[in-house]
Amino acid sequence: MTHEALEESLPLYAAGALDRVERQALEAHLLTGCASCHSALKDYQSIAALLPLALSPTKPPRSLKSTIMAERNPAPIPAQTPPNEPARQSLEPGEWMNHLFPPVAPARSSSLPWALGFAALLIVVAGGYFAWNVSIQRSVATSNIQQLEASLQEKSTKLAAVQREVGDQAKTLVELRNELQQRTNEVAETKEQLAQRKVELEDIRAQLSRQGSAHVAGTPQDELAALLRIPNVKAVSLTGSDMAKQATGFLLYDSRTQKAWLYSVNLPECPAGTTYQLWAIRDKPISIGTFQMDTGETTHLLVKKVLSFTDAKTFAVSLEPSGGRPQPTGPIYLLSRS
Amino acid sequence: MDKPSQHITSMIDPTLLARVVKGDQQAFSQLYDHSSTLLFTLAVRILGNREEAAELLQDVYLEVWRKVSRYDVGRGTPVAWLVTLTKSRAIDRLRARASRSYQTANSVEVGTVAEVADSGPSPFETQADQELRIAVGAAVAGLPQAQQQAIELAYYEGLSHAEIASRLNQPLGTVKTRIKLGMSKLRDSLQRWGNHGELQ
Numbered sequence: 001m002t003h004e005a006l007e008e009s010l011p012l013y014a015a016g017a018l019d020r021v022e023r024q025a026l027e028a029h030l031l032t033g034c035a036s037c038h039s040a041l042k043d044y045q046s047i048a049a050l051l052p053l054a055l056s057p058t059k060p061p062r063s064l065k066s067t068i069m070a071e072r073n074p075a076p077i078p079a080q081t082p083p084n085e086p087a088r089q090s091l092e093p094g095e096w097m098n099h100l101f102p103p104v105a106p107a108r109s110s111s112l113p114w115a116l117g118f119a120a121l122l123i124v125v126a127g128g129y130f131a132w133n134v135s136i137q138r139s140v141a142t143s144n145i146q147q148l149e150a151s152l153q154e155k156s157t158k159l160a161a162v163q164r165e166v167g168d169q170a171k172t173l174v175e176l177r178n179e180l181q182q183r184t185n186e187v188a189e190t191k192e193q194l195a196q197r198k199v200e201l202e203d204i205r206a207q208l209s210r211q212g213s214a215h216v217a218g219t220p221q222d223e224l225a226a227l228l229r230i231p232n233v234k235a236v237s238l239t240g241s242d243m244a245k246q247a248t249g250f251l252l253y254d255s256r257t258q259k260a261w262l263y264s265v266n267l268p269e270c271p272a273g274t275t276y277q278l279w280a281i282r283d284k285p286i287s288i289g290t291f292q293m294d295t296g297e298t299t300h301l302l303v304k305k306v307l308s309f310t311d312a313k314t315f316a317v318s319l320e321p322s323g324g325r326p327q328p329t330g331p332i333y334l335l336s337r338s
Numbered sequence: 339m340d341k342p343s344q345h346i347t348s349m350i351d352p353t354l355l356a357r358v359v360k361g362d363q364q365a366f367s368q369l370y371d372h373s374s375t376l377l378f379t380l381a382v383r384i385l386g387n388r389e390e391a392a393e394l395l396q397d398v399y400l401e402v403w404r405k406v407s408r409y410d411v412g413r414g415t416p417v418a419w420l421v422t423l424t425k426s427r428a429i430d431r432l433r434a435r436a437s438r439s440y441q442t443a444n445s446v447e448v449g450t451v452a453e454v455a456d457s458g459p460s461p462f463e464t465q466a467d468q469e470l471r472i473a474v475g476a477a478v479a480g481l482p483q484a485q486q487q488a489i490e491l492a493y494y495e496g497l498s499h500a501e502i503a504s505r506l507n508q509p510l511g512t513v514k515t516r517i518k519l520g521m522s523k524l525r526d527s528l529q530r531w532g533n534h535g536e537l538q
Contacts, residue, residue, distance in 0.1 A: 011525075014521060016492045016493050017497070017502065046415070052380040053470060053471045055379045055380070059374075060391075064396065068396050
């Protein structure tokens, strides 16, 4: 029981409404000396003790007093049980423990000798103390057992949660392993496919090289040579300007494949930060592409995909800053004759 | 009959008990005079039987005479202690009777005792006693019927909250709440009579 629950049970305790286990738990708690519970209980018990005042008073029979006065022992034994003995006070049960006292049988035997009475009293006192002591121990033990049970329950719950978590993780691990195996298989399969494709590629290359027109396919130069034999390919020749009098070039356009080839010869090396740019000119120049002439290079083949320039009248190659320009800005190096 | 003294029921002096412990017969006689009506009223209410209530009181007073050292002044008034002791013993009897399946009429058996007891306040009751009696009566009567009933079943019949819930066919939580609320209200309305059971 939490302290809050114990505290809440105080009014029920004072009214006498707790069951045995709850009562023992609260009494065990009170024995720990909890000041707030002691104080609250004292308040409630003072109130509870007043309740009989709300009843209509009923006087006891007049003979009762004389009966009691006659039947009590000659005297109590004050020396053995002084009131408010400091050394025992904290352990003495207060009014809240009174119901724990064993009921005492009515003492109606005034004829018994004093010694027998004294012995009986000693037995009763010793028995009462023993019973009280056993009750306290039992209360404390019950309380401890309850706490241990609660603790055990909590631990079991935690253990079950950990076991569930471990189970989940094991399941996840198995899933991951399966997935890894699957991925490994896929990689192996892909490798196999790749090897197969390589073989196919090599086969195709071999076939191409074996074909009759073996010179057509292969390098761009081969393709260019093949083009020269096709009748409907447009051919334009270019001559060098004053900038490059030794330079020449010719341009082929295949409308079937929409490809243009510029084969240039003896163009000077591009200065750093410049590039050659090929233009098709009808009303205004349209860039076809750029190319570099590196040191020691005398010929160059530029191949570009061009949608159509069949309407172009003139073709030119100019020297432009690197990356080319939308419109020609530099000097012309090659120009078509037509 | 003894001459009324200055003591009132609600204000029994703890020193009176100390004198009883020392074997002072006059003190014991005074203790009886100032508490017996209240304790007998309580015993009759619980046991529903004057004869048995008288037997019980005899046991309680003899127990007080022998075990009065159990009283601890730090834990309540002498009256509170006597009421609690009497109530405990009466409930014990009630339970013992129930376990023996002893059938008794629930009504008070008037006239079975040789000397029929009187109703009415004790001749030792003072003005302060009457005021306290009226205050407690008003506080109890001021409780909602359900709270009053739950407290009385616990207090006078010794029923646990579970037994009350079963008896009234009400949820356990409801019964607990009724008792807690009722006790809190009683504490609030009787606060000025305070921890010492006397007017402060």
